[in-house]
Amino acid sequence: MTSETDHSHGPHGLGEAVAARIERRWAALSIVIVGVLVCMAAFIGIHQATMPQGRVETADPTTLHLSGEFVESNLGSALEADGSVTVRAIGQQYSFTPQCLVVPADTPITIRATSADVVHGLLIEGTNINTMLVPGYVSDLPIRFKSPGEHVMPCQEFCGIGHQGMWGKVQVVDQTAFRNMAASKRRLTCVD
């Protein structure tokens, strides 16, 4: 099936020096390609502030329900004094709490979330909002929705045999509607 050729010199007088020169040029071009890609990622990260969370925060999953920011009465969307919104949520086998998030459009939002048991994930379809929920740690993610609408929010990490049933929802409403809702309640969800 195979054949063997045995020329002791290169064909057509292709010199070793020429071969090495072409090769060096290609190697240089490769380095430039990789360099450009890395610089692009760094530039966009700094320029558009799309960077992963800066520091590591912890939360004990065994006491989430007793104290701290992830007690049940504190979960959901909170309107902050500066007009931004903080959404707190937890993932557990096999649902999110709250199961449906309500947030305003065109507003800076911070999602703070963690897990009460195993590793979960949170992905909002139709957006690039995507984070892991690792028990013991807090995920902190700045997000913003352009326009009102509904999105599904599946758990994107295998979390046990009920994983396929772990789908939440996100309702994006316009700013005024959200402010009206926030006037009467401290923490908002679209579950109730």
Place this chain on the structure above:
Amino acid sequence: MLINKRLILSHFWLAFIVFGAALVLGAWQMFVRSPLNAWHFNPEFYYRSVTAHGTVMGYVFPTLVAMGFGYAISEAALEQPLIGRRWAWAGLILVAVGSVVAMIPVSLGLASVLYTFYPPMIGNPFYYIGVVLVVVGSWIWVALMSINLAAWKRDNQDKPVPLAMFANVAGSYLWGWTAVGAALELIFQIIPTALGLTATIDAGLARVFFSWTLHAIVYFWLIPTYIAYYVIFPRAIGGRLYSDAMGRIAFILFVVVAMPIGVHHLFADPQVGAGLKFMHSVFTGLVALPTLLTVFTIVASAEIASRLRGGKGVFGWIGALPWKNPIMLATALSFVMLGFGGAGGLINMSYQLDSTIHNTQWVTGHFHLIFGGAIVIMYFAIAYDLWPHLTGRALDSLGMMRAQLWLWFIGMIVTTFPWHYVGILGMPRRMAFYDYANPAISPQAFSVTMSAAGGLILLTSGILFLIVLIRGQFAARGEAGAYRFAIPLHMPVRIPVALNSFGLWLALMIGLTVINYGYPIAQLMVLKGTSVPAVYVGAAR
């Protein structure tokens, strides 16, 4: 010269048998999660199957191919009988026993934790112990490759190490060191918890350890394929290797930069900070270099072969290549898949683009295209190339071999392209079923059906592959001659020490890993209150 043919053949047969079994599971998974299947089945079977498919395809199959091919290279390239034959058999037995020990609890549904383990979910201890045995078996191979090279160097002090063996030993070191991450996770975290010695585990730390293994393991899978590009392909098509030195540089780059980049799997994780993620992202860019260099060298080698056959013109030479030769075909198809897969990889490497597709079906599509496609099609080519030398019988079903390779390629494209697409739509991975009646999910239904059809094509190709090999075992006897590797266009007479030995590169490999992993590991070990209760799976409730 191949002496221990039975040893090598046993590795390959075991590899391809487990591959066939896992392929059936894969095709079944593609079907049950598609709209073709009604919902009435136990989702636990799906996760059981994914665990088995991933464990076999990720840990057992490529490891056996690398080991068997490694022994063949050691004997053929160094032209000396393998030192440590009994140890090699012991390694093979350990891998086989480990696989069985791991697969029993998985098939009983006692360890449906997927091959990525996912603590704090904890399955039956025997699953993890089996995986450790597989790794220990492969470490024997790592040691033997190093011992065989050292013995050859003692007797051939002024000669350059043959490229095939240089690359093979590079791959073995890469594996030896990258497996340490998962080994630390298993031995110090998961197995004690699975045995009930501890009740809590730091899931974040475990993910950091696993990422140390998770990325470079892909390069371990890749190295037999790259070796085949460099030392089988040019010879098989009647040409010469364009550059021996560039091959060495490519393999050295894999050894040095494949490891300290694994944190790009944790871009979306809360337990690692932004600075470290950026550093790993940059190193991930660097790992594209050896592939870019390889593509150039191998295409240039193909051009040499074509011009020797009378190929003319700027592009005309492409038509003059020996397209009927299965090795030619496999390499070309592998390159196409490597191109698409590599482009996808560059997308995964940047934090901004990754956040759109992280943990979606895109990722599964990506690594199936790269590993199942570009890499595994060359495992087929390696088997086709080696088989006559191992069995002493001709492998002459050339038409069937070509059909098999084309089917694998088509199957892989039909499976993975829609898979990437639904990932961009946001479809999460690793779910037993989807509610296609939901208007948010229904647009994904057609693509998933296509992927399932692709799975069937792949299964057909896999069956054909096994038929070709079985027919080869029963073909007429024929002497295949000595097993040789491609000769470079310019045979290196003297070679710099750096391109002929590993000391410096191993120091860099370990040093960079310590730098890039030392900080997050130390940080998480110091950080209090991060250990969380284990969640035992498969236990009676």
